[in-house]
Amino acid sequence: MAVSPPSRATQTKVQSDLELPQRLKPGLEKTPESQGEEPSYILRATAAAQTLASIIRSCYGPFGRQKFLVTAKGETVCTGHAAAILKALDLEHPAAQFVQELAQTQVENAGDGTVFVVLLTEALLEQAHYLLWAGLTPTQLREAFATATAEVLTALPSLAIRSLGPLEDPSWALYSVISTHTLSNSDYLTKLVAQACWVSREPNGSFKPESIVVCVLQGGKLTDSRIFPGVAIAGKLCGQKTEVLGDARVALFNCPFGPTNPFTLATPRLSNPEELLRFRKQTEQVEKEIAQLAIMDINVAVVLGEVNEKSVDQANYCGIMVIQAKSRKEIVYLSEKLGTPLLGRVLPPLEPGKCHKVYRKEFGDTAVVMFEWEHEIAPFLSVVLRGPTIQGLRVAEQAVYYGIDAFSQLCQDPRLLPGAGATEMALAKMLVDKGSRLSGPNGLAFQAFAQALSSLPKTLAENAGLAAQSVMAELSGFHQAGNFFVGVGTDGLVNVTHEGIWDILRTKAQGLQAVAELVQQLVTVDQIIVARKTPLYRQITDPTLNAKVSSPLRAKFFGKYV
Numbered sequence: 001m002a003v004s005p006p007s008r009a010t011q012t013k014v015q016s017d018l019e020l021p022q023r024l025k026p027g028l029e030k031t032p033e034s035q036g037e038e039p040s041y042i043l044r045a046t047a048a049a050q051t052l053a054s055i056i057r058s059c060y061g062p063f064g065r066q067k068f069l070v071t072a073k074g075e076t077v078c079t080g081h082a083a084a085i086l087k088a089l090d091l092e093h094p095a096a097q098f099v100q101e102l103a104q105t106q107v108e109n110a111g112d113g114t115v116f117v118v119l120l121t122e123a124l125l126e127q128a129h130y131l132l133w134a135g136l137t138p139t140q141l142r143e144a145f146a147t148a149t150a151e152v153l154t155a156l157p158s159l160a161i162r163s164l165g166p167l168e169d170p171s172w173a174l175y176s177v178i179s180t181h182t183l184s185n186s187d188y189l190t191k192l193v194a195q196a197c198w199v200s201r202e203p204n205g206s207f208k209p210e211s212i213v214v215c216v217l218q219g220g221k222l223t224d225s226r227i228f229p230g231v232a233i234a235g236k237l238c239g240q241k242t243e244v245l246g247d248a249r250v251a252l253f254n255c256p257f258g259p260t261n262p263f264t265l266a267t268p269r270l271s272n273p274e275e276l277l278r279f280r281k282q283t284e285q286v287e288k289e290i291a292q293l294a295i296m297d298i299n300v301a302v303v304l305g306e307v308n309e310k311s312v313d314q315a316n317y318c319g320i321m322v323i324q325a326k327s328r329k330e331i332v333y334l335s336e337k338l339g340t341p342l343l344g345r346v347l348p349p350l351e352p353g354k355c356h357k358v359y360r361k362e363f364g365d366t367a368v369v370m371f372e373w374e375h376e377i378a379p380f381l382s383v384v385l386r387g388p389t390i391q392g393l394r395v396a397e398q399a400v401y402y403g404i405d406a407f408s409q410l411c412q413d414p415r416l417l418p419g420a421g422a423t424e425m426a427l428a429k430m431l432v433d434k435g436s437r438l439s440g441p442n443g444l445a446f447q448a449f450a451q452a453l454s455s456l457p458k459t460l461a462e463n464a465g466l467a468a469q470s471v472m473a474e475l476s477g478f479h480q481a482g483n484f485f486v487g488v489g490t491d492g493l494v495n496v497t498h499e500g501i502w503d504i505l506r507t508k509a510q511g512l513q514a515v516a517e518l519v520q521q522l523v524t525v526d527q528i529i530v531a532r533k534t535p536l537y538r539q540i541t542d543p544t545l546n547a548k549v550s551s552p553l554r555a556k557f558f559g560k561y562v
């Protein structure tokens with residue numbers, strides 16, 4: 001039986017009463033005095049984690065909801081991407097900040113599992129709260145949780161029943177991850193990503209996620225999306241020179257291409273001699289700058305900013321192809337891939353970006369600008385996504401990145417686990433079985449961990465709009481009977497091996513390990529100490545302890561904690 005809330009704690013039975021904390025002994029009732037002993041910090045940390053989890057709980061799984069997110073720049077986006085939602089939150093409670101950081105680290109390291117880590121942390125903290133209330137000391141709890149975590153991490157690989165072969169098409173292994181993050185055409189997108197990943201894989205089996213570039217191009221349908229060798233950008237060609245078909249030498253500019261004052265060469269409005277003089281000087285300066293580019297053999301200029309017509313004429317004259325990038329992301333990509341800096345002035349770079357060809361490629365009713373390398377050293381591949389709306393393209397782009405990260409994980413460890421909550425339920429059953437044979441804190445911690453793990457399939461059921469209690473009872477019945485491949489699907493329980501729902505072992509193991517470490521740390525915290533920006537160091541629990549201004553030496557010592 002799992003660890004229950006305080007009101008039910010008195011009914012919990014494990015083997016040895018002697019080793020149980022006082023409040024878990026049979027027949028012991030909750031007294032008013034004992035209420036005063038609530039471990040208040042853990043209660044507040046649990047409440048903070050609950051608040052955070054409540055924001056993204058509905059995003060978990062393939063039936064997850066979308067949210068309107070108003071970004072700091074005031075832009076409204078519609079997203080179900082938990083990492084983006086979490087990143088946007090301004091949190092005050094340190095426990096919530098730690099959970100937010102944990103989720104961020106998970107997404108950076110594994111590219112997936114954001115909601116999983118937040119929900120599991122919340123559930124484990126809730127269980128920790130009950131156990132501390134019941135009388136376990138923080139040290140006992142931390143050690144017992146560490147034992148339960150070790151048990152889980154040891155058992156986890158034994159549940160990985162499939163593995164991606166080195167020469168196998170990875171579509172089946174990427175489908176769950178991509179379909180969870182797309183609203184439509186999951187099959188098409190999965191095949192596209194699988195093909196891009198498979199082609200980009202090095203002969204020795206390694207894979208660099210950064211070798212795949214995603215370019216979004218509004219218009220058409222998602223099924224018009226394609227893969228091209230090289231880097232594709234949705235930039236606009238500005239001059240007469242529309243291609244460089246060998247030995248391209250590229251410079252990137254994060255500034256206007258031409259005079260910077262409002263009296264641009266195309267529309268001069270000069271009302272006095274000083275303006276005329278300044279205008280002429282600027283024109284000469286720009287001519288010099290563009291001539292300098294030509295002297296240094298630059299034949300492609302990519303500009304993020306305004307492009308002046310007269311400057312383009314000058315570039316045409318010098319044989320320079322001018323491309324106006326549509327977004328900062330595109331030009332940053334190019335800077336990374338070509339290994340040349342993004343310059344704030346029109347100057348020749350010390351090291352220009354080199355590739356074989358730069359040209360416009362017709363693509364359905366539109367075109368992209370391609371940067372291509374010679375075949376044998378072609379280091380990049382572009383997934384060009386089409387779609388009628390920018391919002392839809394953003395979702396698809398995110399799903400592609402999830403797929404690429406998943407493939408990267410699989411290249412490091414090809415093992416996969418049954419998904420849809422089946423693995424969490426199998427682990428929970430194993431912990432309950434082992435926990436019921438253990439006495440004292442370890443037995444309780446095993447049961448608490450099991451309870452926390454089973455909250456994940458329960459959330460999948462809730463998000464699918466199913467009757468969660470009865471689904472969980474049925475799911476538990478199947479797992480008790482040894483059917484470890486049963487999980488939660490759209491209309492109820494499903495056999496995940498038949499449905500092809502797989503989770504990546506490496507991602508799940510990383511998430512479990514990180515959550516367990518954080519919870520073990522949080523259960524031993526008993527206070528929040530806030531170091532103010534002014535040199536006032538005080539405990540927020542006792543405002544009367546306000547220290548006056550500290551000495552410079554003291555300030556120096558505490559400086560590193562501020």
Ligand SMILES: Nc1ncnc2c1ncn2[C@@H]1O[C@H](COP(=O)(O)OP(=O)(O)OP(=O)(O)O)[C@@H](O)[C@H]1O
Binds near residue numbers: 082107113114180502
């Ligand atoms: N078709 C499906 N039916 C049921 N469950 C599924 C299906 N596809 C994926 N899942 C399950 O959904 C869960 C993952 O959901 P999701 O991707 O939303 O969470 P996450 O990975 O923790 O967060 P994020 O992807 O935002 O980083 C896993 O348990 C996975 O097995």
